Amino acid sequence: MEKINIKSLAEELNLSISTVSRALHDSYEISAETKKRVVELATKLNYVPNHHASSLRSKKSKMIAVVIPEVADSFFAQAINGIESVAQENGYHVLIYLTHESLQKEQAILKDFQCGRVDGVLMSVSAETTGALHIKELMAKGIPLVFFDRASDEVETARITTDDLKSSYAATQHLLESGCQKIALLSVSDSLSISNERMAGYKQALLDHHLSFNTADIVLCTNNEEQNLQRMISLLQNSNRPDGIIATVEKLTTSVYLACHSLQLSIPNHVKVISFSNLQSALLLNPSLTTITQPAFEMGRSAATLIFKSLKNKNFNLKGERLVIPSRLDIRSSTVT
Amino acid sequence: MEKINIKSLAEELNLSISTVSRALHDSYEISAETKKRVVELATKLNYVPNHHASSLRSKKSKMIAVVIPEVADSFFAQAINGIESVAQENGYHVLIYLTHESLQKEQAILKDFQCGRVDGVLMSVSAETTGALHIKELMAKGIPLVFFDRASDEVETARITTDDLKSSYAATQHLLESGCQKIALLSVSDSLSISNERMAGYKQALLDHHLSFNTADIVLCTNNEEQNLQRMISLLQNSNRPDGIIATVEKLTTSVYLACHSLQLSIPNHVKVISFSNLQSALLLNPSLTTITQPAFEMGRSAATLIFKSLKNKNFNLKGERLVIPSRLDIRSSTVT
DNA sequence: CTGTTAGCGCTTTCAG
DNA sequence: CTGAAAGCGCTAACAG
Numbered sequence: 001m002e003k004i005n006i007k008s009l010a011e012e013l014n015l016s017i018s019t020v021s022r023a024l025h026d027s028y029e030i031s032a033e034t035k036k037r038v039v040e041l042a043t044k045l046n047y048v049p050n051h052h053a054s055s056l057r058s059k060k061s062k063m064i065a066v067v068i069p070e071v072a073d074s075f076f077a078q079a080i081n082g083i084e085s086v087a088q089e090n091g092y093h094v095l096i097y098l099t100h101e102s103l104q105k106e107q108a109i110l111k112d113f114q115c116g117r118v119d120g121v122l123m124s125v126s127a128e129t130t131g132a133l134h135i136k137e138l139m140a141k142g143i144p145l146v147f148f149d150r151a152s153d154e155v156e157t158a159r160i161t162t163d164d165l166k167s168s169y170a171a172t173q174h175l176l177e178s179g180c181q182k183i184a185l186l187s188v189s190d191s192l193s194i195s196n197e198r199m200a201g202y203k204q205a206l207l208d209h210h211l212s213f214n215t216a217d218i219v220l221c222t223n224n225e226e227q228n229l230q231r232m233i234s235l236l237q238n239s240n241r242p243d244g245i246i247a248t249v250e251k252l253t254t255s256v257y258l259a260c261h262s263l264q265l266s267i268p269n270h271v272k273v274i275s276f277s278n279l280q281s282a283l284l285l286n287p288s289l290t291t292i293t294q295p296a297f298e299m300g301r302s303a304a305t306l307i308f309k310s311l312k313n314k315n316f317n318l319k320g321e322r323l324v325i326p327s328r329l330d331i332r333s334s335t336v337t
Numbered sequence: 338m339e340k341i342n343i344k345s346l347a348e349e350l351n352l353s354i355s356t357v358s359r360a361l362h363d364s365y366e367i368s369a370e371t372k373k374r375v376v377e378l379a380t381k382l383n384y385v386p387n388h389h390a391s392s393l394r395s396k397k398s399k400m401i402a403v404v405i406p407e408v409a410d411s412f413f414a415q416a417i418n419g420i421e422s423v424a425q426e427n428g429y430h431v432l433i434y435l436t437h438e439s440l441q442k443e444q445a446i447l448k449d450f451q452c453g454r455v456d457g458v459l460m461s462v463s464a465e466t467t468g469a470l471h472i473k474e475l476m477a478k479g480i481p482l483v484f485f486d487r488a489s490d491e492v493e494t495a496r497i498t499t500d501d502l503k504s505s506y507a508a509t510q511h512l513l514e515s516g517c518q519k520i521a522l523l524s525v526s527d528s529l530s531i532s533n534e535r536m537a538g539y540k541q542a543l544l545d546h547h548l549s550f551n552t553a554d555i556v557l558c559t560n561n562e563e564q565n566l567q568r569m570i571s572l573l574q575n576s577n578r579p580d581g582i583i584a585t586v587e588k589l590t591t592s593v594y595l596a597c598h599s600l601q602l603s604i605p606n607h608v609k610v611i612s613f614s615n616l617q618s619a620l621l622l623n624p625s626l627t628t629i630t631q632p633a634f635e636m637g638r639s640a641a642t643l644i645f646k647s648l649k650n651k652n653f654n655l656k657g658e659r660l661v662i663p664s665r666l667d668i669r670s671s672t673v674t
Numbered sequence: 675c676t677g678t679t680a681g682c683g684c685t686t687t688c689a690g
Numbered sequence: 691c692t693g694a695a696a697g698c699g700c701t702a703a704c705a706g
Contacts, residue, residue: 053683390699
């Protein structure tokens, strides 16, 4: 079977290549008659346009990139769902890149975008990221970028976040009102704005309840599960151990649970736990864990919508965009050993 | 700033375009000296190759597509993680497509690949999929395709699965040995091979325990959560209700839980539940749910590895490849109301 | 070891 | 309303 492209279509129809191209793009300057003939032959011959050629020529790839730390976390899984659904509606394709929280990888990935591989980028920065030159460089090339969840403070562009400060305030308050005396906060970064917000809400709640804030109660965790578990254990086997814990990232909750298990501590009898989270089904199944449920799907949709808006409407400015989508405090309280 | 490409590099260095191209590709027929000069200037000027041009010319996109029903499910989230990690190691890029269990979408997506958008495809077919012409057509164009988890029986190509029959046999057996008299199986499809396997293991276990198998105990669920919940409720409020349930798909577990909750049934006292699943952290936190934990990450890695093997080694035949990665029965048994 | 040349398939002025 | 022609940036014969 001979390969079929607009050239072969043109020959078959005794039209010029450009006419066929225009007809397929439904250009206004082509007669209805011709359009019909072209489209009919195209479908008959099962013509599929070569996207590489059109991208090369038109400088538009019809692709967006999603750059995230990991997709293991169900937050990002759902965010991808939201992003992909909007992309499909807009005829765009979605590339996924995982940084595994490494700045170096993040840089390499963004650098590759400079050649126009994608038309826009949705990004959640890695915990390791401090500088922002790689991001700025990319944007300087005219590629729009939207942050979702984790943003860099050094870059002026749209960001979709949750009400991190408010929700961690609410979480802390809830624990205090449930009788907790000593609340620990588990964090993954001291540079991410999102971590700082969550920390700020926590501190503010303590202050408003006339409690002193103790640096030792903030546990900075890493990407190393083993190590995190050890930290949880030493935190909880301390005679002066916390009776409330807020995990600012879903997966840290596992470490807490494991630590409690090995120390024979009961949740929530000995320790009350609140986790920032997004496990739809699973946490629903779990009777012991109060969660701050983040609107991952909505955040994904919003971020994608914004990118496409800026892609369609060239003079649309992303800089001012700040969308805050509220999360939900889901209180659950059965007992678990 | 003037745009920089291999042509501008060539001019700057007084070399020909092809020499520069070859130098950047580390071709053996270029002197070390020249290579060094080229690479140095390239990095100095921050040269980023235009991937659309090279794809067009070389007919290789260095991209693979992952086509899955949804990513909400943590199985696919982890599979993506596995796939992306292998892709990164091999210098490939990953496109994600969601079919939302719709055959029509699946067809449209695969059709677009025919123009060479991607070099290979990893796929888990949608529950709705019956025919396989769209898949065969794609493969006829020389695009390698590997199934993971959900395969089509009508297509001869590599498939990565778990030991579905064995694990559902084990699950059923476990319930029987725990004293269950009447076990229901929740399924999502009666055409997917994976569903059939799981059903077969279930039936076999019943037979081996000299129990009769009752068609009414197999509940076919859909993509509609509301509807599924209703079915669970009518299943469980029946006087002759099952005392054991196997959910062949993670998210059906939610419906079971909700139904039990509204009917005030305790898990596992009134009903023992086993779920095919892959929630790392969350189910770990859940004390009541025995799971068949699927090796999602490994399956993703294996599928990707296979694709790259076939991409590198053109005469590598995928047809015979059948990789079965064992899942794990994780028994948990605390009580939940 | 290096250069010349001919496109990949498509878009897009510019002419009619 | 349609056609001719010039490339997008890169690769890969082929020639030296």
